[in-house]
Amino acid sequence: MAIERTFSMIKPDATKRNLTGAITKVFEDNGLRVVASKRVWMSKREAEGFYAVHKDRPFFGELVEGMTSGPTVVQVLEGENAILKNRELMGATNPAQAAEGTIRKQFALSIGENSVHGSDAPETAAEEIAYWFSSTEIVG
Ligand code: ADP
Ligand code: MG
Numbered sequence: 145m146a147i148e149r150t151f152s153m154i155k156p157d158a159t160k161r162n163l164t165g166a167i168t169k170v171f172e173d174n175g176l177r178v179v180a181s182k183r184v185w186m187s188k189r190e191a192e193g194f195y196a197v198h199k200d201r202p203f204f205g206e207l208v209e210g211m212t213s214g215p216t217v218v219q220v221l222e223g224e225n226a227i228l229k230n231r232e233l234m235g236a237t238n239p240a241q242a243a244e245g246t247i248r249k250q251f252a253l254s255i256g257e258n259s260v261h262g263s264d265a266p267e268t269a270a271e272e273i274a275y276w277f278s279s280t281e282i283v284g
Contacts, residue, residue: 147226179283183216230263235248247260
């Protein structure tokens with residue numbers, strides 16, 4: 145097992161419902177440490193750049209609209225197997241398919257407004273962390 149860092153976002157649908165603390169508590173209760181955190185209202189350009197991998201998908205416009213509709217809390221989480229652990233804590237993309245006890249099962253509104261983002265692999269974690277944070281903003 146290895147100590148890893150992953151990138152997380154508490155999306156606007158969740159920040160609007162004042163769920164920042166409740167979602168962060170799930171991370172902390174499960175051995176993930178918040179080593180960087182800030183609240184941003186992302187621009188259209190930032191949202192399009194962050195989600196560029198999905199630019200040809202039919203939901204891209206809706207995704208960018210949702211991500212620019214309110215504040216997002218961007219975070220770096222650190223812990224044992226943090227990347228996979230966070231994906232497990234998040235649950236499936238579609239909350240209707242998310243397992244009991246997961247963040248998306250508890251809090252997500254729909255497949256689009258699904259409350260959290262988490263990196264899916266070491267390469268994307270490194271890229272996504274660098275997209276939002278400089279190294280001096282990450283304090284382990
Ligand atoms: P995940 O966030 O679980 O890694 P994806 O990378 O497949 O999921 O998709 C990125 C985000 O795009 C999802 O979290 C969700 O907000 C949105 N999304 C994915 N599929 C759909 C869909 N069919 N309709 C609307 N929004 C979607
Ligand atoms: Mg994804």
